[in-house]
Amino acid sequence: MSLYTAETRRLGKRRFTKFLLGGVILVLIAIAVGMFFTNEKNTPATIAAAQAKADSEFQAAVRQSATDKQTCVAAQGTPDASNWPTNCDDVYQPQTSDFQAAWYMPATFDFREQFPNMITALAAIVAVAAFVIGASFVGAEWASGGMMNLLLWRPRRLQVLSTKIGALLSLLTGFTIVLMAAWTGVFALIANLRGSLDTMTSGAWQSIVLMELRGLALVLVAGAVGFGLASIGRHTAVAMGVAVGVVVLLQFGLYIVLAMANVRFAEVVLATSWATAWMDKTVTITDWNSCNFSGNNGCEPNTLDLTWHAAGGGLIALLVVVVGIAMWTMRSRDIT
């Protein structure tokens, strides 16, 4: 327990941890402030203004249509006739349904519809920070010789590495839970002031909480993988290099090659597809080159659903492989 306390203190004392988590909070504040100022609550006045705007636009369209029809009739028999329909009755006639008041309403924050995207944004930002913090926490220890010093005090290698990762994951769990609670509260407030919470039901709230838990899992896996990679390479830069390599080469490079080769469902190689599947429970990838024709629906392309179960399995496999190798190398490699 004393080692755990020491490692928690060590992680909390690191300026890099403080700066990065502070930076995350600032970015999230900027997003929340932006959402606050770009959304507006629907009031009878804004609805009336939008309706008036829709009516006004409709009237303008009607006038323009009448003018167009007159011009079309006048153009008959002249070279300009080619610019108009043969039958001037075919000139576009505006309908009131084409000018709905809703389209002229200011943006409003519908909590049930839009907050899931905000959870995904939060999870993505915190996951990136968790990866870097995890990598730096153990990478700096290896590079500075701190790990060797610690092992002189605690010559149980696996216990030391497990305690370190435990301290990291505890901090990330605490930070993410607090952040998600605050994030939910802030956006509930924004919805209250600049949108609507009216459609939220107990089932919708439950769904939000479950999505936040999936976001927490994503953050923890990112932190553990960053930690594991830096521990395997015994330097922060190794984890960062692997991350850049995977994103640039394996992700976009491979995706571009597969797309150029017209391989079906090439998006499967993108980590973002799996992350989205994990967060949104399912992602549908469409093969736009395929066609399943039916009399009723016409041409329908093939689709592939990535489910959160499959994505979760992938996250667990990644976690087990990276942390497992880190533990194995910690146990078996000399510390020179």
Place this chain on the structure above:
Amino acid sequence: MSAVLEIAGLQKTYRSRKGVRKALDGFDMVVEAGQVHGFLGPNGSGKTTTLRTLLGLIRPNGGRMSILGREVPQALPEVAGSVGAIVESPQFFGNFSAQDTLSLLADAGGVPRTRVFEVLELVGLRDRSKDRVKTYSLGMKQRLAVASALLKNPKLLILDEPANGLDPGGIREMRGLMAGLAESGMTVLLSSHILGEIQLICDSVTIIAAGRRVAAGSVAEVLATHASTSLRVRLEAVSDLTSSAAALRDAGAQVVVEPDHLMVSGLAQPSAVTRTLAERGVYVSELSPVTADLESVFLELTGTAPVQGENRQVDQTVMSGTAPAQSGGWGR
């Protein structure tokens, strides 16, 4: 006196694409309780590998080690609380203060934090304890490293080059600290290249070369066993040096011809020099014994004395390519 540290037949081999390199080749060492024991060897001889292996950082390929009567690395977790160590250059996280660094180690090792202030006072870092370590000089980092090793109030203190980077005053303080610790009953294993310091403060020494022990025992024993008594011989006429050297060699002496004198060894009595030369009509103007110190013994034993016009390579020692050295038994 009981042995606090015993190493027998320790082996460590590194394999790489370039081939196999034996860092330790059946190395033996015994450190008795309450002693300050010097651990000497040229660069690349295996000193740090020995210490790292002893402390569980490197896995040996063979041999046995024990600390405080317990076999390591198996019992290392149990004895680690009684062993303070610094290995090679001091390495700490630069953005933490000395106080943070030590208090984190104290937390990790279950040592009361009050001990942090005691050791900071002991190594002279009290007034700079809140400064970040990256602002410290090498000598200050060295003091911090010693402080971290002392934090546990260990029974066995292992220090690898503790005087590295210290100013003359710091070296003297370190010497006093070692003496004080030994007086308090602590056993100190001290690896250093400052052989004058070792000779001053150590009760016993082990000399390692090419991964093997080449000498061990009390400083006096090592000097007596391995230092060949030599004589400096000056002649009235420098022109007689060459012919006199030949005459002395005929008499069974080993002779080194220096520009203005001869260094003679291997004769039972100094009078043999004067008698031999006088018989040839050569007269001696100076005949003085040369006392060997630990440095000259070290250079002789390890074969690392500089030779004019040659650039010695790191692994080039007297032991290179020779048969295995004496094999010390467990507990010897």
